[in-house]
Amino acid sequence: MNETIKSQLNHRTIRKFTDQKIDPDTLKTLLEVANMGPSSSGMQKCSIIRVTDQGEKEAFAKIGKQDYMADATELFIFIIDCHRNYQIASEEKEENQEMKGFDKFFEGLCDCIIASQNLVVAAESLGLGTNYFGNINNDPQQVIDLLKLPKLTYPAIGLGIGYPGQSPQLKPRLPLEAKVFENTYQDFSSYHDLLKDYDEIMKTYYDLRDTNKKTETFTSSVINKEAHKTPLGKGMYQALLAQGFLPDI
Amino acid sequence: MNETIKSQLNHRTIRKFTDQKIDPDTLKTLLEVANMGPSSSGMQKCSIIRVTDQGEKEAFAKIGKQDYMADATELFIFIIDCHRNYQIASEEKEENQEMKGFDKFFEGLCDCIIASQNLVVAAESLGLGTNYFGNINNDPQQVIDLLKLPKLTYPAIGLGIGYPGQSPQLKPRLPLEAKVFENTYQDFSSYHDLLKDYDEIMKTYYDLRDTNKKTETFTSSVINKEAHKTPLGKGMYQALLAQGFLPDI
Numbered sequence: 304m305n306e307t308i309k310s311q312l313n314h315r316t317i318r319k320f321t322d323q324k325i326d327p328d329t330l331k332t333l334l335e336v337a338n339m340g341p342s343s344s345g346m347q348k349c350s351i352i353r354v355t356d357q358g359e360k361e362a363f364a365k366i367g368k369q370d371y372m373a374d375a376t377e378l379f380i381f382i383i384d385c386h387r388n389y390q391i392a393s394e395e396k397e398e399n400q401e402m403k404g405f406d407k408f409f410e411g412l413c414d415c416i417i418a419s420q421n422l423v424v425a426a427e428s429l430g431l432g433t434n435y436f437g438n439i440n441n442d443p444q445q446v447i448d449l450l451k452l453p454k455l456t457y458p459a460i461g462l463g464i465g466y467p468g469q470s471p472q473l474k475p476r477l478p479l480e481a482k483v484f485e486n487t488y489q490d491f492s493s494y495h496d497l498l499k500d501y502d503e504i505m506k507t508y509y510d511l512r513d514t515n516k517k518t519e520t521f522t523s524s525v526i527n528k529e530a531h532k533t534p535l536g537k538g539m540y541q542a543l544l545a546q547g548f549l550p551d552i
Numbered sequence: 553m554n555e556t557i558k559s560q561l562n563h564r565t566i567r568k569f570t571d572q573k574i575d576p577d578t579l580k581t582l583l584e585v586a587n588m589g590p591s592s593s594g595m596q597k598c599s600i601i602r603v604t605d606q607g608e609k610e611a612f613a614k615i616g617k618q619d620y621m622a623d624a625t626e627l628f629i630f631i632i633d634c635h636r637n638y639q640i641a642s643e644e645k646e647e648n649q650e651m652k653g654f655d656k657f658f659e660g661l662c663d664c665i666i667a668s669q670n671l672v673v674a675a676e677s678l679g680l681g682t683n684y685f686g687n688i689n690n691d692p693q694q695v696i697d698l699l700k701l702p703k704l705t706y707p708a709i710g711l712g713i714g715y716p717g718q719s720p721q722l723k724p725r726l727p728l729e730a731k732v733f734e735n736t737y738q739d740f741s742s743y744h745d746l747l748k749d750y751d752e753i754m755k756t757y758y759d760l761r762d763t764n765k766k767t768e769t770f771t772s773s774v775i776n777k778e779a780h781k782t783p784l785g786k787g788m789y790q791a792l793l794a795q796g797f798l799p800d801i
Contacts, residue, residue, distance in 0.1 A: 304581065307556040307677035311585045311670055332553065334732055336560045338725045340669065343686045344777050345723065350731045359735055382737065387730070388774045391743050397775045405789040407778070409661070410686060413709060416665035420589065421560055424673045428556035437592045437659060451736040460662060474594065476587045481636070482599045483583055486608055487700040488631065494640050525637045526646045528593050529656070540654040540799040550789040550799075 317432025320465025367438035376465030383411035436461030566681025569714025597660035616687035625714030632660035685710030703796035
């Protein structure tokens with residue numbers, strides 16, 4: 304167990320930051336760490352947009368329906384970028400339809416999340432706090448317009464960074480036995496017994512935490528968040544098509 | 553600059569491992585780090601399959617068309633898992649079609665790559681080497697059959713881990729100015745000038761590296777890998793539909 308792993312096991316989402324700015328050298332180092340992450344076939348299909356305009360941050364907070372998004376000290380949007388390589392190939396008259404396939408979109412998303420999580424670990428190792436914003440995909444088309452994204456790009460995820468202005472409790476995870484299997488997928492015919500202890504742990508966690516206390520277990524949160532809640536990301540596949548990706552080729 | 557960041561900036565893909573095994577406590581720690589990564593709305597739509605069966609490893613090497621995949625000391629396959637929560641909701645008679653949407657698939661892929669990259673950083677901090685295998689999606693249906701994946705799951709990425717048996721050169725990345733923008737996407741009308749230096753750097757890298765020397769620049773590798781090479785991941789979208797995801801709802 305070293306400092307890196309200690310910091311990783313201590314991860315929690317930070318939704319409130321202090322006023323302290325992040326100095327430009329630190330910011331540059333974090334972006335270099337994002338850039339040094341592995342990428343699919345070395346094709347680097349990720350771009351990053353740093354949102355510094357306060358009006359734009361507020362627009363994001365509206366799309367994401369999370370006010371605190373506007374208060375993130377730094378806000379980065381990671382972009383699946385198949386446009387750059389398409390353009391590079393075009394200049395040599397070598398582009399083709401296959402550069403627009405679903406596999407390329409999928410690889411671009413992997414590149415983006417590898418870069419963002421690399422940045423998260425680096426930031427946390429420096430005492431910074433982070434907050435992913437998957438909620439940018441509540442309305443991908445609006446994000447595409449806001450960021451002026453060209454064809455063959457797509458918003459992957461947002462990330463807020465700053466110095467922590469809160470110290471939330473660690474959020475317990477499903478036990479490894481529920482998610483790590485050997486050689487083949489282990490299909491539990493029922494999760495009732497497996498989740499009994501974890502549901503209790505989560506009930507205590509929700510009940511005792513400092514902010515947003517509620518009566519909830521993992522099971523009830525799955526129902527509330529994934530089944531009952533009207534999904535906001537309904538336009539994602541349509542936006543993907545509108546951006547020129549061709550899943551079916 | 554601390555040890556975490558130093559290690560991250562020193563990342564390189566390791567394709568050859570020594571015979572040294574990874575002890576079970578270390579392995580457990582690495583999986584716990586994967587498990588502690590952030591996940592979309594806390595829904596934890598990632599499972600991990602540890603491949604220990606040598607025959608199965610060889611089957612993966614065949615699918616991936618990379619012999620060394622069979623020699624990875626540890627081989628993990630990260631699985632987009634929307635099945636678990638669907639099943640949990642079903643037991644309460646609360647499941648619905650929206651739990652099969654493209655947004656859920658996308659969130660599951662983000663969860664998987666956050667977990668895998670968290671594991672990569674932890675492993676490298678301990679002196680281990682890693683190798684992503686995106687090539688499992690050369691033939692997703694075969695992987696689904698091999699791992700006996702139920703509906704609403706999908707293979708995200710493979711990851712090999714072991715003690716490094718090689719010490720490859722650092723692979724230079726595109727300069728930050730080509731991929732980090734402010735407030736809106738920066739669409740270069742031409743990449744020729746921007747890539748001139750980087751193409752030279754990559755030419756020297758390919759020419760001087762110890763293994764698999766070739767005459768290549770970034771521009772030529774984009775053309776060779778993304779435009780000319782017959783894509784192997786063509787069945788990805790079809791496999792997604794066959795696994796029961798409903799992108800269009």
